[in-house]
Amino acid sequence: MKNAKLGKPAWIKIKLNNITSYNMVKSLYKASREGVQIQMIIRSICCLIPNELQMSENIEVISIIDKFLEHTRFMIFCNNNSNNVYLSSADWMTRNLENRVEVTCPIIDEKIKKEILDIFNIYWNDNVKSRFVNHPQTNKYKRNTKPNFRSQDEVYNYYLN
Secondary structure (H helix, E strand, C coil): CHHHHCCCCEEEEEEECCECCHHHHHHHHHHHHCCCEEEEEECCCECCCCCCCCCCCCEEEEEECCCCCCCCCEEEEEECCEEEEEEECCCECHHHHHHCCCCEEEECCHHHHHHHHHHHHHHHCCCCCEEECCCCCCCCECCCCCCCCCHHHHHHHHHHC
16 A cells, blocks of 8 residues: 555455455445555455445456356465465355465466466456446456457466467
């Protein structure tokens, strides 16, 4: 948050299945108000309200449900162009964070960090199966004029090559 206030690169990219923890949502709202740009891919339950003025205007959330069931959970934190990447067993749910034994581990290897960022960006650019998560819960499909880009197929191709 300090870097965002100083005009330096400060962003967060998160891929989880669920986010229901009040404390985690509150922390993300605070980061958003401080100017941190946040992109989230949340497959299922999302108690965070994105794109609300004075609260979460720097948070975008999409949901992707497609042919493959996914359990990928990772977080990427950029602090002035230094990326900290973590893999986790936990969704950000109160029951998981306070009542279970879960593991979150840092990724040290730069090649693996890049791979995880690549994968996030592939998912983020999906314009076939992704939906914008919004407060009225209309959650419309993310469409644009670009050619169809189906993230699960693209991730498959990424690893195939």
